[in-house]
Amino acid sequence: MLTAKDVTAGYSAPVITGVSLTVQPGRTVGLAGPSGSGKSTLARVLALLHKPFAGTVEIDRETVTGFRFKASQRTKIGVLFQQPRLSVDPRFTLRQAIAEPLGGQDRVDELAELVMLTDDLLGRRPHEVSDGQLQRACLARALALNPRYLICDEMTTMLDASTTAALVGVIRSYQRDSGAGVLAISHDSTLLTRWADETVRLSAPLPR
């Protein structure tokens, strides 16, 4: 179980206040809400990339004590963002990007096959592939360490319908094999209805 309990988090001021949410293993929870409502902030807290002001995060009943570079449980959680171009070092080939968390090339081919990237594409750099192909590489990289949970923050926003369906299909089959839980954030309610087992909605931020 990946759980946020009474989380208050933000930057100079809180963006989310007292939010609780649970992702069960094997399940997919959708997270919706207007822009500015704190979806990405909550995602970053659950991915241990951002320390909340208050509240706790638990991974499989263990309370998280360190965030960001102090996060010892980071590898239990995989993350995908909206803009694959901002998440990959432009000097890396896709093969190197996927291998990055692995510390070796051993499983790259297996992971590439999972996301349907051919050998030729693996040799290319980010500017030589489309957003969809780069997001496939990001998904392979996110799955490299067999995460227990996967957090997808607007992962499909840049993608066409076919690539969206393909990547959601890859995630679902990973879940079937591994029992991983998924948090799927999107502004597309049709997509969440089809993808998630249940959807949680954050309300609009208070006007400043």
Added chain:
Amino acid sequence: MVNLEIDRVSVRFALKGATVEAVNDVSLRIRPGECVALVGESGCGKTVLASALLGFLPGNAETSGSARLGDVDLLAATDHELATTIRGRKIGLIPQSPASHLTPVRTARSQLEEAAKVLGGDAGEAAERAGLLPEHLDRYPHELSGGMAQRVANALALVGNPPLLIADEPTTGLDRDLVDGLLDEFRRLVDDGHAVLLITHDLAAAHKVADRIAVMYAGRIVEVGPAHQVLDNAKHPYARGLANALPERDFLPVPGQPPLLTHLPAGCAFAPRCEQATAICEDRPVLTDDPHAVACHLPC
């Protein structure tokens, strides 16, 4: 007002040891009072086509064909001609990821007022039409949310009242209500007699606002026709697969990957992914010349 007549336009990029065939033999007409959506997956050549129309291609690009707007061929025009008579005046461009196109050190107001002065438009009116409040205008680009930056880009594109608007992925990353607002605004423009070319990978958005949809695959238009027919009764196997991949439909991908634009197959570029492919598909299919046109030897 005049048509935009895109006639057999191709764009190639010369790279070291390879040629990227980004746009291949594209013909398309957009009339005043019409919204045409150009859809297709990322990397299929949509932005390159838009850049060609506005003279924004990089130095390694080579174009052929013509794109006539009235008596001007946009592909043959000099940069000076495009800058002084076309951009902002005859064609408004809403660029892909608008936030990165705004000047970071100037407020939205100063950018809009300058554009209004140069183009002879009304900044206040353009801002109001785009749904911007005076307090938004005093912000710098980094202080604008995605939705607000989008509205500033819309106001900038429309302040000179150009008869043709080209919007490149204008809905990406916007909330559904902002998307709906933006599409309504496009529809109003079209109903006022403007022509709109909406470039998008979002079929739902295209369906909502476009009169016609053109589906692009590997730099070619493979199908073009009335919006509902292309989505509900696609003739090209790729267009059909794309429509069926929508989450409200089958939610299943088109198998395989698009070809590399440096190594396009000699015949139909979709053949490696097409269940219907036969030997005749080794000849390149030509886009038919009817209101619902398709480039396929064995249309669905």
